[in-house]
Amino acid sequence: MPDDEREHPEVVAVLSPANTLTAVSQSTGAEPESRAARKERTRKALLDGTLELMADRSFAGVSLREIARTAGIVPTAFYRHFASIEELGVVLVEEGMRILRQMLRDARRTPSTKSAGASLDILVRQVRTHEAQFRFLSRERYGGVPEIRRAIATEMKLFVSELTVDLSRIDGLQSWDHDDLEMAADLIVSTMFAVVVDLLEADRPGSRSEAEVVARAERQLRLIMLGMSGWNPGT
Amino acid sequence: MPDDEREHPEVVAVLSPANTLTAVSQSTGAEPESRAARKERTRKALLDGTLELMADRSFAGVSLREIARTAGIVPTAFYRHFASIEELGVVLVEEGMRILRQMLRDARRTPSTKSAGASLDILVRQVRTHEAQFRFLSRERYGGVPEIRRAIATEMKLFVSELTVDLSRIDGLQSWDHDDLEMAADLIVSTMFAVVVDLLEADRPGSRSEAEVVARAERQLRLIMLGMSGWNPGT
């Protein structure tokens, strides 16, 4: 073994050297997948593989080589898809925030989202179906490398202002000025985010169960809304 | 250069090999510092140096060698103080949480802490005088290695239950059952923690100013307390 990795011997079994087909184990039959499609496939493998590797580590803790390895390509080929690992990270941020925004849109469409329970249900479902992405966001929001942290912060601010607009349309909040609305939106978002973290940790030894987490969050949200109903805007 | 670091040439200038005095640049005159005191000094240098190195990176991103280097000792000497880097991390958690608890105690002693402004002032002061420790806590709370994350979670739960007891002594909350009190305490703590993060980021390009952060937090806290005053316990 000269220097580099010599794993995935099954895929390398094809003896011809520099065989392009070695990458991303060709699962589908023999259909001649288009070039662009193949590229997109390994790109996705890189992104998904990174999230997988982050099950128990932070983004800074996974190496370019590991990522390439799990995607089934050689380290240097990574650069065909991303200029750096940070760039991959930023893409993951965008992907995650797209899910978050989708969730807000779902909540908007659902009738009576002003009841805390309904919105929480949506949150729980989204977290469960996109665990890895939410874990990535919560883990890197404060802990990540500066570039990624800034990317999340920016997207987060956008998210808050979207919710601010939503709030402004609710009966009884029309008289509120923008600052108060944003203040409340910020409080709601940060509370919801704490729920996300608890959900990801839930049903693990030494943690509260999912039901408990949701029940508590629901009461917290109701308490906030109760405060809002008594709030004297502009103070 | 065979393998290892060859930095800090000034300290190595003393030509005698394996000179113990090379560690932790002897700043004070020539007083014969006791052995235990010297050990404590490098131990502190290791802890402080780690926090310093974490100015722009997460705990997982600093290496044992770097830590030893900034403390002025050789990498292997690190093990005279900690069995592993994780152990050092856990000590940092304890140190940080001691500060947090001290803050709660300060707040308890201050009259009229039920007014949001007073408690926030204490928070801001503590964050400013212990920036590095708070940065460590906020960065590793969700992003850190499992061992440290668990340590912080445990201490955090303790902190919430301390605040729960405090709340139970406030006029008008005596009728609340324990679950409701804890729910409110949890909400307050997570909101305050969000403030800490904002404070650490404040006055940096692209972020809100400290005054804005405090003003918003104060209103958020007032909103929560308003909600509590109208809360119907046991629902």
Next chain:
DNA sequence: CATTTGAGTGCACGGTTGTACACTGACAAT
């Protein structure tokens, strides 16, 4: 005084990392 202790040293090791470089060969376009 002689002896023990232990914080610190220097060297060495096997391993991993990011990335530069020259390459190949299947697909796409001409």
Next chain:
DNA sequence: ATTGTCAGTGTACAACCGTGCACTCAAATG
């Protein structure tokens, strides 16, 4: 049919990593 593109390859290197080992020598111990 010829050519160009470019995702993927293998080799190589210098830097860094954690840690084992045998050491030194000032301070503490008796």
